[in-house]
Amino acid sequence: MNEKKRATLILIGGGHTHALLLNKIRQSGFPPCRVILISSTRYTPYSGMLPGVIAGHYTVEQSHIDLKVLAEETACEFIEEKVSALNPDKQQVTTESGEVLEYDWVSINTGSTQRRTVKASNAITIKPVEQFLHWLETDTRLAHEPFNLAIAGAGAAGVEVALALRERFKSNKQLDIHILVAGQKILSGYSIKVQALMKEELERKNIQIHFGFAASTSKDENVLISTDQETLKYDQLILATPAIPVPWLVESDLAVNSGGFISINQHLQSTSHSNIFACGDVADFQSPDHDIKGLPKCGVYAVRQAPTLYSNLKAHLTGEALQSFQPQPKFLSLLSCADGRAIASRGWLETRGRLVWVWKDWLDRQFMARFPLPKKDAMKYSDT
Ligand SMILES: Cc1cc2nc3c(=O)[nH]c(=O)nc-3n(C[C@H](O)[C@H](O)[C@H](O)COP(=O)(O)OP(=O)(O)OC[C@H]3O[C@@H](n4cnc5c(N)ncnc54)[C@H](O)[C@@H]3O)c2cc1C
Known part of the structure; x- marks a missing residue:
């Protein structure tokens, strides 16, 4: 009562x-x-660690918070x-x-x-993350077969996912990865230096960047077509398009x-x-x-x-007075290259290397140390 x-x-x-x-x-x-x-979902992902989960640096459990346990410890009711x-x-x-x-x-x-800018078959959005990770765990084609992977969108999520997938499936020399960019630059909103560092990184990992490729579906299944009639055959499309x-x-x-x-x-x-x-x-x-x-x-x-x-x-x-949120005009951004290096940017600081990854890894682990994590093997994405 x-x-x-x-x-x-x-x-x-x-x-x-x-x-x-x-x-x-x-x-x-x-x-x-x-x-x-x-x-x-009971287990909510920490976005900073997602590229690391895809690349295989962290287990799925290390990168998710157990909301049910957190709620219980807070005397909060939890409904999944x-x-x-x-x-x-x-x-x-x-x-x-x-x-x-x-x-x-x-x-x-x-x-x-993500906005479904392309109504294509075999297309998946990165969010919800659980659905994306489930696809990654269960689609065995990427590991062994000649495979054409297209990623639409070149914001932080698109480029980090591309690099992480290259790392995860590096033994498959027949995996082609394409990034489709509607405009003429990747990582819009980032500085020219960070854009250049990332472009160099993608090219080094043999990830093909298609600028000016605002994709739409052609009448042939699994073929994308740009406004300039450039075509790209793909096996899987990942939508990393605007939120x-x-x-x-x-x-x-x-x-x-x-x-x-x-x-x-x-x-x-x-x-x-x-x-x-x-x-x-x-x-x-x-x-x-x-x-x-x-x-x-x-x-x-x-x-x-x-x-x-x-x-x-x-x-x-x-009945206390409400506080105002004051966003900082500049914030530290750490982008994973997925191979033990990362790119840092904040104001004048724009650099890439192993130390940046060590720093990012430390910050991300510190963040997650505050929360209850899922038990080992609690998050089975495979159907078996
Ligand atoms: C691959 C990738 C890498 C990224 N890397 C970075 C990064 O390094 N740094 C950075 O700052 N940002 C990064 N981002 C962006 C970041 O993920 C988002 O900005 C961030 O997750 C937003 O957090 P949020 O708290 O708004 O919601 P989310 O973290 O998205 O959480 C929303 C929660 O709400 C739940 N939910 C959704 N719908 C419902 C519903 N109808 N009913 C009940 N529950 C619901 C979901 O299950 C989820 O648990 C990355 C994104 C991606 C995809």
């Missing part, structure tokens, strides 16, 4: 921000209330389910199995997926930007509903104070937003 009277906070999605939020609650406490985490609807007026969340949960305030951290939000959001009445991402203010609060917060990739951060209109979709911001989210979710109960 008391359960119903307690204020209820629902956390939708177990992304980086919510994992860190639970960790903070575990360490510092939270005013009495009912907290429920709903995540489509996909949220399929949010009704801000009735203050209800609906899961795919039809369960309806009422909330007083809610926080959304459901990440993003889009999870589809159910668009149907809620939340204010979203033109891309469908939740519009949030400097307090990480929905611009249309003050009892709804959003963070990470799913949110479109706008701060008139700092003249910021949108942030890049990268894990760094999802991580940095956690302390502000903790304060502001708490403030909903305590």
Whole structure:
């Protein structure tokens, strides 16, 4: 009976921000209330280690957080389910199995997926990550056969995945890897020096870059065609194309930007509903104070937003003033070359080498050391 009277906070999605939020609650406490985490997956991936998992540097378990155990240690209820609807007026969340949960305030951290720019057969997106890793574990063709792999998109995810796949399948000399770039540069948003270092790296690993190749499907199956009629035959296409939000959001009445991402203010609060917060990739951060209109979709911001989210979710109960999130204009970016080297960039620092990898590996392991990890072999991706 008391359960119903307690204020209820629902956390939708177990992304980086919510994992860190639970960790903070575990360490510092939270005013009495009912907290429920709903995540489509019990094990949530840490993006910084994904290229390392693909390349074989880490086990899948080393790179995932066990949300169920984390929630248990935080006195938070855990529901492993996909949220399929949010009704801000009735203050209800609906899961795919039809369960309806009422909330007083809610926080959304459901990440993003890739835009399906090409409606092609044999095409897979990198996110959801569990689906991608399952494909990687079960598709045996890449290891042994003549194979043409095409990757659409040359942002950080596209290039890191290309290098990691080259490393993983380096014994297969008949594996051709192609990166399709709609424009004329890779890693847009990065400096010219970092773009050049990465281009050199891809070329050194015999990964073919096709600039100006905005792919569409030809009438022949497994052939891509560019706007200039260049064709590319492929066996598998990986979409590392621009991020889009999870589809159910668009149907809620939340204010979203033109891309469908939740519009949030400097307090990480929905611009249309003050009892709804959003963070990470799913949110479109706008701060008139700092003249910021949108942030890049990268894990760094999802991580940095956690302390502000903790304060502001708490403030909903305590009545304290809301904190503003202040994104740093520059942040350290570490890109894995997948062979024991990495590229670092932050302001004037732009370098590549083994020490950078040692540094990245140390930072990533430190990050994961805060969380409960899945038990050995808990995450079996193979069907057997
Ligand atoms: C290969 C690769 C490498 C990357 N490397 C880097 C890097 O080095 N540095 C960097 O800053 N960024 C990197 N990124 C980008 C980074 O992955 C994202 O920016 C980051 O994951 C966003 O975090 P998030 O907290 O918003 O959500 P996510 O980490 O994506 O988590 C979202 C969670 O919500 C759950 N979820 C989704 N939909 C629902 C639903 N309907 N109901 C319930 N739960 C749901 C998902 O299962 C998932 O657990 C990389 C991305 C990729 C693909």
